[in-house]
Amino acid sequence: MRYLPLTSQDRNAMLERIGVNDVSELFADVPPDKYLRDLVNLPLAKSEFEVQQEMNSFAGASMPANSLPSFVGCGIYHHHVPATVDHLIQRSEFLTSYTPYQPEISQGTLQALFEFQTQVTMLTGMEIANASMYDGSTASAEAVLMANRITKRNKVIVSGNLHPHYRELIKTLAHYSGAKCATLVPNPIGHEELIQEIDDDTSCIVVQFPDFYGHIRDLAPIASAAHSAGALLVVVVTEIIALGLLQSPGSMGADIVAAEGQSIGNGLNFGGPHVGLLAAHLRHVRHMPGRICGETLDAEGRRGFVLTLSTREQHIRREKATSNICTNSGLCALAFTIHLSLLGQCGLKRLSEVNHANAITLADSMAEIEGVEVLNRAFFNEFTIRITNKDANDVVETLAKRRILCGVPVSRLEPDKPELSDLIIVAATETNTAIECETYVDHLKDVLQ
Numbered sequence: 001m002r003y004l005p006l007t008s009q010d011r012n013a014m015l016e017r018i019g020v021n022d023v024s025e026l027f028a029d030v031p032p033d034k035y036l037r038d039l040v041n042l043p044l045a046k047s048e049f050e051v052q053q054e055m056n057s058f059a060g061a062s063m064p065a066n067s068l069p070s071f072v073g074c075g076i077y078h079h080h081v082p083a084t085v086d087h088l089i090q091r092s093e094f095l096t097s098y099t100p101y102q103p104e105i106s107q108g109t110l111q112a113l114f115e116f117q118t119q120v121t122m123l124t125g126m127e128i129a130n131a132s133m134y135d136g137s138t139a140s141a142e143a144v145l146m147a148n149r150i151t152k153r154n155k156v157i158v159s160g161n162l163h164p165h166y167r168e169l170i171k172t173l174a175h176y177s178g179a180k181c182a183t184l185v186p187n188p189i190g191h192e193e194l195i196q197e198i199d200d201d202t203s204c205i206v207v208q209f210p211d212f213y214g215h216i217r218d219l220a221p222i223a224s225a226a227h228s229a230g231a232l233l234v235v236v237v238t239e240i241i242a243l244g245l246l247q248s249p250g251s252m253g254a255d256i257v258a259a260e261g262q263s264i265g266n267g268l269n270f271g272g273p274h275v276g277l278l279a280a281h282l283r284h285v286r287h288m289p290g291r292i293c294g295e296t297l298d299a300e301g302r303r304g305f306v307l308t309l310s311t312r313e314q315h316i317r318r319e320k321a322t323s324n325i326c327t328n329s330g331l332c333a334l335a336f337t338i339h340l341s342l343l344g345q346c347g348l349k350r351l352s353e354v355n356h357a358n359a360i361t362l363a364d365s366m367a368e369i370e371g372v373e374v375l376n377r378a379f380f381n382e383f384t385i386r387i388t389n390k391d392a393n394d395v396v397e398t399l400a401k402r403r404i405l406c407g408v409p410v411s412r413l414e415p416d417k418p419e420l421s422d423l424i425i426v427a428a429t430e431t432n433t434a435i436e437c438e439t440y441v442d443h444l445k446d447v448l449q
Contacts, residue, residue, distance in 0.1 A: 069436035070405040073382045073427025075163050075238040077263045085265050085338045103306045110305035113293040116337040123243045124257040125250025126279035130290040132333040133276030136260025137166045140236045141173040142289045142323055143258040147204035147232045149287045154179040155201040160186035161211035164413040188213045188384055189375050195225040202231040209235050214379040223253025242380040244352030256280045265339030266332050275332035289323030355381035359428040365441045371448035382427040392422050398447050
């Protein structure tokens with residue numbers, strides 16, 4: 001017999017207290033067409049053995065990224081993760097720990113978070129970082145809300161060349177926080193004119209670096225124009241390894257940097273869990289969401305670590321909180337820290353150079369294929385191609401059947417923009433060998449004939 005702690009009378013009293021007649025009214029914001037009207041189309045019951053067979057069959061139909069040439073990017077990247085990373089994070093003191101509420105017995109966890117924050121500030125060129133967030137997209141949306149709190153304005157200018165999923169999340173949070181989003185039209189062949197959109201009501205400008213289509217731009221003029229109008233520059237980085245080679249956002253005038261840290265220490269993980277990075281200037285530290293780990297001295301003068309600037313409202317009084325995100329991706333952040341520590345500064349730079357070199361080689365080879373136009377002049381490890389004589393989505397599907405994951409058709413992420421349907425975004429990392437790149441080019445030539 002199920003234990004139901006609330007009686008019908010209890011539920012009715014709760015509904016009456018909050019002023020609704022039925023539980024369904026609590027879900028009024030969910031579009032009606034999103035409700036499940038019937039049971040999910042699954043077998044009602046199977047034995048453990050039968051379920052295991054079914055799952056094995058599903059798994060066998062998948063194509064893991066490390067089992068075939070994969071050139072898929074668009075915010076999640078296939079990189080090599082050293083075995084040391086997984087070995088260390090699976091130690092019980094890391095794997096089973098949730099959150100360091102008792103700092104006196106959580107010094108190891110807190111020190112790891114402190115080192116993580118230090119690494120993030122060094123990568124981004126900023127002064128302070130928090131102890132991670134859920135992922136890059138939520139970090140970006142939180143960065144916008146943070147900018148609104150700092151400037152006391154609510155107009156947000158969003159680059160059209162920001163990842164579509166990030167754009168949608170920012171738009172959603174902005175809507176429910178009363179902010180206004182001015183989203184520019186995507187420009188896959190270059191940069192939008194963001195500066196001319198800035199006015200006295202602007203809170204922040206959100207720009208991706210490198211952008212969704214792989215373009216790299218100097219952010220300093222945008223930062224200067226934003227600051228002149230009293231606005232902030234929020235820079236989004238989806239491929240954090242790019243900062244091992246490119247100039248940091250902080251050095252170009254960024255006020256807040258939000259990033260996805262998955263590329264370092266974390267696998268693809270079917271799209272998650274990942275690790276969100278958020279960094280800013282020290283003067284804005286009290287507006288930062290999440291939590292921050294600080295270094296201190298105990299009563300005997302010994303070095304120690306604590307959670308600091310974490311207001312109690314963050315946990316129990318949500319209407320006064322800077323964010324509803326009050327936890328962090330601790331295990332993923334630890335994986336990030338371990339991998340980056342193994343690489344070191346020289347190793348990260350070398351890894352970045354290999355990524356860039358592989359992408360240049362692949363792009364140069366593709367530029368010689370009839371029916372392919374490479375749209376980028378400057379890029380890191382990701383670039384955009386236009387298919388001029390075939391349907392781009394058909395090309396992707398055909399190559400997938402030949403066991404080559406050739407990239408992401410823009411039409412999958414921008415289905416309402418037919419003018420972008422001939423584009424494919426291609427990523428090349430250190431995992432792509434010369435033979436894989438040659439195989440990709442040969443098959444693409446064959447498909448486009």
